[in-house]
Amino acid sequence: MKTKTIKIRVNAEVARIFEAASDEQRRKLEALLSLKLSDTTRSKKTLEMVMSTISRNAQGRGLTPEILDSILSEN
Structure with missing residues (x-):
């Protein structure tokens, strides 16, 4: 699957948690967000x-x- 980087605004606490996450945790969070955005837009x-x-x-x-x-x- 081809991916593309986007920027989104989140609150400071969410940003801190994401930045402190391991590479594996970040990939999982990115996949989860991608799925949620996809589901929302296809709804x-x-x-x-x-x-x-x-x-x-x-x-x-x-x-x-x-x-x-x-x-x-x-x-």
């Missing part, structure tokens, strides 16, 4: 439906509007 669901599902999952895991604001304001 018949609209972007709005995907975002709604992500939002419900995040709220179910304890993400509040205040926490989200805090994450988004980190620079």
